Amino acid sequence: MKKLNLLVLAALLCAFNVSFAQEGGMSEDEMMKKWMETCSPKAEHEMLANGAGEWDCVTKFWMGPGAEPMVSTGTCVSTMVNGGRVLSETFNGSVMGMPFEGHGMAGFDNFNKVWWSSWTDNMGTAMMYMEGTSDDGGKTITFNTTMDEPVMGVKDKPVRFKSSWKSDDVHVFESWDEVGTEHEFKAMEITYTRKK
Numbered sequence: 269m270k271k272l273n274l275l276v277l278a279a280l281l282c283a284f285n286v287s288f289a290q291e292g293g294m295s296e297d298e299m300m301k302k303w304m305e306t307c308s309p310k311a312e313h314e315m316l317a318n319g320a321g322e323w324d325c326v327t328k329f330w331m332g333p334g335a336e337p338m339v340s341t342g343t344c345v346s347t348m349v350n351g352g353r354v355l356s357e358t359f360n361g362s363v364m365g366m367p368f369e370g371h372g373m374a375g376f377d378n379f380n381k382v383w384w385s386s387w388t389d390n391m392g393t394a395m396m397y398m399e400g401t402s403d404d405g406g407k408t409i410t411f412n413t414t415m416d417e418p419v420m421g422v423k424d425k426p427v428r429f430k431s432s433w434k435s436d437d438v439h440v441f442e443s444w445d446e447v448g449t450e451h452e453f454k455a456m457e458i459t460y461t462r463k464k
Contacts, residue, residue, distance in 0.1 A: 305378075309352045312376035312383070315406035316355045318436060319346050319374070323460040327361060333453040338364065344460060363391065376406070383409045385429075392418070398429065407433045412447075437462040 294302065323344040328337035342361020349356045359370040370389035377384055383400040400411035409431045414424040426447040433439045438461050445455040 307378070310376070310378060312378075312406050313353055316374060316376065317348050317352065318433065319355045319357070319439065320348050321346060322463040324463055325359065325361060325461075326459045327363075328457045329363070330453060330455050333451060337457075342368070359389075366391075383411075385411065400429070400431075 293299075323346070325342040325344050327340050327342060329340075330337050340362045342359060344357050344359045346355055346357040348354070354373055354375040357372045357374075359368070359372070361368045368389065368391065370387060372385060372387045374383070374385040376382070383402060383406065385398050385400070387396045388394075394416065396413075396415055398411040398413035400409045402409045411429040411431075413427060413429070415427050416423045417425055425445075428444040428447050430442045431439065432442070438459065440460070441456075441458045442454060443456040444452055446452045
């Protein structure tokens with residue numbers, strides 16, 4: 269399967285090169301240089317690599333404004349994949365006394381200059397995808413996005429997520445609900461502490 273994928277990629281690149289040559293575009297060397305600039309890991313990917321490792325996690329959930337948080341613990345194992353381009357994490361813990369398993373991926377798109385993240389878990393059948401921005405090279409990334417709420421039958425509800433590095437060994441992931449309304453509140457906070 270890997271060989272087939274590589275052959276397909278090679279064929280697409282060849283077709284791409286021929287198309288540009290026919291239209292008087294860049295030379296193959298120029299195209300290869302541009303491609304390497306776009307697809308190679310950058311400083312943002314080095315920042316992502318800080319997240320690789322094993323983590324102890326404390327999760328707090330708030331069901332509404334002013335509510336007391338529900339607190340649970342878990343673990344997370346994260347590794348860099350795709351040649352240092354993507355951070356892949358597997359989270360295990362509990363939610364309201366039920367086992368919880370989630371898988372996320374995070375990266376930086378060099379071409380579009382956006383941070384991106386995806387998430388799936390055992391409490392749903394959909395994948396969440398979001399794009400975010402950062403003013404400090406990835407130490408703090410804010411994602412303004414939407415999510416579905418199947419229980420209430422709501423699609424594309426505005427939500428906000430923020431990922432913040434407090435130190436090399438501590439980072440925090442937060443979410444806000446009812447975004448853009450007078451009832452906006454912090455709904456979740458996960459503190460990741462690196463295992464020693």
